[in-house]
Amino acid sequence: MxxxxxxxxxxxxxxxxxxxxxxxxxxxxxxxxxxxxxxxxxxxxxxxxxxxxxxxxxxxxxxxxxxxxxxxxxxxxxxxxxxxxxxxxxxxxxxxxxxxxxxxxxxxxxxxxxxxxxxxxxxxxxxxxxxxxxxxxxxxxxxxxxxxxxxxxxxxxxNLAPLFASAGIAGIAVALAAKDSLANFFGGISIFADKTFKVGDYIIIDDAQRGEVVEIGVRSTRIMTRDDVLITIPNSILANSKIINESAPIPRFRIRVPVGVAYGSDLEQVEAVLLAVAAENPAVVKDPEARVRLRGFGSSSVDFELLCWVAEPRFKGLEIHNLLKGIYAAFAAHAIAIPFPQQDVHIKELPERAEKERSPGG
Incomplete structure (x- = not known):
């Protein structure tokens, strides 16, 4: 139709x-x-x-x-x-x-x-x-x-040219007035982008301050030391500092326990006792296994080092304490002597006796 x-x-x-x-x-x-x-x-x-x-x-x-x-x-x-x-x-x-x-x-x-x-x-x-x-x-x-x-x-x-010109002038003024805040902000961005650390990690800053990261903020990062002291560090400073992350790449952390035994001790027995103490500690991880290394011959002792791992860096101090107590008790039970520094003084002759021997009546 x-x-x-x-x-x-x-x-x-x-x-x-x-x-x-x-x-x-x-x-x-x-x-x-x-x-x-x-x-x-x-x-x-x-x-x-x-x-x-x-x-x-x-x-x-x-x-x-x-x-x-x-x-x-x-x-x-x-x-x-x-x-x-x-x-x-x-x-x-x-x-x-x-x-x-x-x-x-x-x-x-x-x-x-x-x-x-x-x-x-x-x-x-x-x-x-x-x-x-x-x-x-x-x-x-x-x-x-x-x-x-x-x-x-x-x-x-x-026409956007006047707008861009005004924005450029305003941007320069803001950048000059807030350069510290901008530096801290971009420092926080660099920390996030580089994945240097995260909240919960244990870090050491410039070989000095050690603590747990509790907050990564806009302007600053806060760490809690083992003395329960909260330290606030500007991100611009932190981004340019030497950071040792004890929790990376894995949270497992190795601890070292130096031990000295007296000369004449059975070294194989000392090694076996140290490994047994580490194995009996529930906080020490089983993989990797603990190991013992002979480090040297000191002036008063044969120096060993017990190397073992704990689950997190936060347990470092406590488990060194527990291991030292266990080693002390185990050495006492196995009659392994722990020497202490000492010096022997040999006197060839006494001054009074030498004077008497040189005198005519002597």
Whole structure:
């Protein structure tokens, strides 16, 4: 059945053609909406156990549907013949701006959801402090918003040269005023990027301070010494310091127990007793096995060293204490002498006796 001349003429009108294109894209957007709701979400729920993918699909659902529709609007308004001024530039720019705003909001929500999903696991493993992670999240949010704003201004053909010039001057002023804070911030970033240490590790700073890392903050890192003293160190200083991480690459830590026995002791027996003391200590790990090394002959003793491993560096002091007590008791039970420094003084002659012998009456 042919259309009437009126409908044929009406279908040739540019406005009607544009409306038909928009309607076609609207139907396509509805089809995408149905696909996401009835198929994609069900597949995600059926084949994955994490809730993250469900949240991601929900966040991206609306932007994808709107993008299909706005692409149709952009297609319709840019087709021949072009719209009259100012609609020729205003309507496409408006469509692009709305799409940009929708995707920017979606990107911010997506980053928030992903960040909150991984924040607990990252902080729980001690890879990075919660406040530093939140700061990074805010920095990324600012970057996304500023980038979207610049893109939006470029859509409307706004001259960005004065804006960039002002931003450069302001950036220089801020950098000079807050150079210490920026140095500490980037020091924290370098600590995180290099994975020098994490929360819970035992570190030694410049061969001086030793303690457990309790927090990696925005400006500083805090360590707790074995004297229960909390030390706060700016990240800029820490990033340029010599760090010995006793907990890396594995938390197992070797301890050394020097022992001296008297000359004449049965060296094989001494070695067997030291290994037995290490084996009886429940805090000493079995793999790798403890070992004994003869280190030298001292002025008063034969010097041995017991080498064994504990599960974590935090047990270093306590287990050296326990091993020394056990060695002392075991040596006493096996009659192994522990010498102490001593000196023998030999007197060739007494001064009074020599004087008497030289005197005439002597």
């Amino acid at each position: 042919e259309l009437s001349p009126f409908l044929q003429d009406l279908s040739r009108q540019p406005i009607i053609q544009r409306l038909l294109i928009i309607a076609a894209y609207a139907l396509l957007a509805k089809a995408v909406d149905i696909f996401v709701n009835r198929i994609l979400k069900r597949l995600a729920a059926a084949y994955t156990t994490s809730e993250l993918d469900d949240k991601v699909i929900s966040i991206l659902h609306t932007p994808i549907v709107f993008s299909v529709f706005f692409f149709g609007v952009f297609h319709a308004v840019t087709m021949e013949p072009v719209l009259a001024q100012p609609w020729e530039k205003f309507v496409p720019a408006l469509a692009q701006s709305v799409a940009l705003i929708v995707w920017t909001l979606a990107a911010l929500r997506l980053f928030m959801v992903v960040g909150e999903h991984y924040l607990k696991s990252i902080a729980g493993r001690g890879k990075i402090g919660a406040d530093l992670f939140l700061l990074l999240k805010n920095v990324v949010r600012v970057i996304v918003i500023v980038s979207a704003l610049i893109w939006l201004l470029s859509i409307w053909n706004v």
